[in-house]
Amino acid sequence: MTAELKKKSQAIEFITKAYIDGKFVDALSGKTFETINPATGKVLANIAECDKEDVDVAVAAAKRTFEEGVWSKLAPKERKYAMLKLADLVEENAEELGIIESMDNGKPVADAIHADLPDAIETLRWSAEAIDKVYDLTSPTASDIVSMIVRKPIGVVGVVIPWNFPLPILAMKLGPILATGNSVVIKPAEQTSLSALHFAALCDKAGIPAGVVNIVTGFGETTGKALGVHPDVECLSFTGSTEVGRYFLRYSADSNLKKVMLELGGKSPAIVMDDVKDIQHAVEQVAAGILFGQGENCSAGSRLLIQRGIKERFMKALLEEFAKWTVGEPFSDDTRIGALIEEKHMQRILSYIEKGKAEGARLIMGGERLLSETGGYFIGPTVFDDVTNDMTIAQEEIFGPVLSVITFDTVEEAISIANDTIYGLASSLHTNDLTTAHQVARAIRAGTVSVNCFSEGDQSVPFGGFKQSGFGGREKSIHIFDQYSELKTIWIQLV
Numbered sequence: 001m002t003a004e005l006k007k008k009s010q011a012i013e014f015i016t017k018a019y020i021d022g023k024f025v026d027a028l029s030g031k032t033f034e035t036i037n038p039a040t041g042k043v044l045a046n047i048a049e050c051d052k053e054d055v056d057v058a059v060a061a062a063k064r065t066f067e068e069g070v071w072s073k074l075a076p077k078e079r080k081y082a083m084l085k086l087a088d089l090v091e092e093n094a095e096e097l098g099i100i101e102s103m104d105n106g107k108p109v110a111d112a113i114h115a116d117l118p119d120a121i122e123t124l125r126w127s128a129e130a131i132d133k134v135y136d137l138t139s140p141t142a143s144d145i146v147s148m149i150v151r152k153p154i155g156v157v158g159v160v161i162p163w164n165f166p167l168p169i170l171a172m173k174l175g176p177i178l179a180t181g182n183s184v185v186i187k188p189a190e191q192t193s194l195s196a197l198h199f200a201a202l203c204d205k206a207g208i209p210a211g212v213v214n215i216v217t218g219f220g221e222t223t224g225k226a227l228g229v230h231p232d233v234e235c236l237s238f239t240g241s242t243e244v245g246r247y248f249l250r251y252s253a254d255s256n257l258k259k260v261m262l263e264l265g266g267k268s269p270a271i272v273m274d275d276v277k278d279i280q281h282a283v284e285q286v287a288a289g290i291l292f293g294q295g296e297n298c299s300a301g302s303r304l305l306i307q308r309g310i311k312e313r314f315m316k317a318l319l320e321e322f323a324k325w326t327v328g329e330p331f332s333d334d335t336r337i338g339a340l341i342e343e344k345h346m347q348r349i350l351s352y353i354e355k356g357k358a359e360g361a362r363l364i365m366g367g368e369r370l371l372s373e374t375g376g377y378f379i380g381p382t383v384f385d386d387v388t389n390d391m392t393i394a395q396e397e398i399f400g401p402v403l404s405v406i407t408f409d410t411v412e413e414a415i416s417i418a419n420d421t422i423y424g425l426a427s428s429l430h431t432n433d434l435t436t437a438h439q440v441a442r443a444i445r446a447g448t449v450s451v452n453c454f455s456e457g458d459q460s461v462p463f464g465g466f467k468q469s470g471f472g473g474r475e476k477s478i479h480i481f482d483q484y485s486e487l488k489t490i491w492i493q494l495v
């Protein structure tokens with residue numbers, strides 16, 4: 001099956017120009033930058049390198065469409081139909097989009113087609129269907145007053161996203177931003193711009209008016225910053241590292257005080273209690289929690305907190321499970337871990353592994369670069385035992401398939417270790433005891449606590465972080481409609 005997909009990959013013609021005001025255009029400077037295939041290290045395509053001037057044109061187009069009302073003032077059901085059509089088109093093109101994503105990002109093509117794409121499509125449909133089902137409010141008032149609390153779109157929303165789940169994150173932002181009637185300018189990650197550009201072509205086909213959705217490709221320090229400081233961008237939605245998230249707060253403070261939403265990094269605990277009944281299930285969830293997506297996942301369960309009594313049995317089964325996660329070429333049938341995004345990132349992970357060893361953790365699996373003969377960037381499942389929570393590998397986000405194992409004795413100790421981090425994005429807990437499940441779920445300071453599974457839930461629940469994992473709101477669920485809207489009070493006296 002994957003051999004067939006590989007054949008198809010060779011026939012794909014990449015879209016490499018920025019999408020501004022309904023047209024695919026070169027950067028005004030004419031400059032381009034390379035995007036590589038991380039499974040081979042070879043150049044895939046040259047992409048338009050936008051700069052401040054291109055961002056100005058895109059924001060002007062978005063502002064114009066917003067003020068003209070071609071999208072912002074459309075009847076809600078008209079926006080719904082256009083977005084449902086977009087979701088259908090993404091579904092029709094899921095295979096091609098998945099192939100493009102795998103080539104550009106290095107993830108297994110099966111994951112791209114069967115996990116990323118369905119997720120993105122579901123988000124678009126969910127947002128579209130909610131459009132004409134979210135009602136505004138009236139408040140209790142005296143009989144000579146009519147009070148209305150209405151949601152209004154914010155205006156031009158800027159979006160800056162990372163490379164790990166390019167289309168799901170794009171859809172997670174774009175779905176509610178468009179549903180609430182805003183116009184948008186998106187900067188994809190420099191490493192993975194291709195799928196966003198192909199997605200833009202589908203926006204056009206779906207009949208979303210020119211200028212409502214714009215994609216400016218380029219680098220963070222130039223294109224991303226230009227969006228962050230732009231006086232006509234009224235809201236900036238960012239997903240990426242905590243470090244870069246801080247920049248966006250500064251950009252806002254130094255420009256027009258735009259609303260900023262940050263979805264940032266994590267160092268999530270996976271807690272396993274002695275009383276777990278189905279060890280194999282827990283093992284599979286813990287493995288998927290750190291290995292899915294090459295471990296390049298913001299909510300990855302990168303710290304395994306294991307109770308002493310179950311440790312020996314659990315670790316034996318866990319290492320057997322990890323061994324099933326075959327590392328390989330993304331277009332190979334048995335591959336479950338593909339290539340890491342780029343050489344620099346692989347070197348960063350390897351340096352964390354060295355640090356783990358130097359600080360006294362015990363490497364019991366993996367820890368090396370694999371398949372270097374391919375020219376690609378691969379590291380297999382890696383496990384450190386005897387980790388203490390003050391070690392660098394327990395505190396910093398590694399963003400690779402590296403698990404740090406920490407042993408504990410009591411529930412109180414587990415909670416204390418779980419919360420001893422600057423992050424608070426996700427967490428998971430495995431226990432057969434209802435009381436422990438509720439007590440720990442309440443005590444953990446994280447946006448999501450999944451019990452007896454590793455999960456971020458579905459579209460119906462909010463996603464985002466406590467502490468330095470997030471700021472300014474949550475993604476997904478009906479709550480997101482408030483975040484991409486302004487609340488307006490209309491207070492009428494009946495005279």
Ligand code: NAP
Pocket residue numbers: 160161162163164165187188189190191218219220221222223224225228239240241242243244245247263264265266297298299397399425465469
């Ligand atoms: P990143 O380095 O923060 O980059 C994210 C985006 O910000 C990219 O588009 C990047 O542009 C841009 N950027 C970089 N420097 C900038 C600057 N000075 N001004 C404006 N924009 C700038 O993150 P990443 O390496 O792509 O992704 C990994 C990180 O994302 C991890 O920390 C992970 O936890 C986090 N993440 C969080 C979530 C969540 O929902 N909480 C989801 C996924 C990932 P370039 O293209 O030039 O790099």
Ligand code: MG
Pocket residue numbers: 035036037038103104105191192
């Ligand atoms: Mg690439």
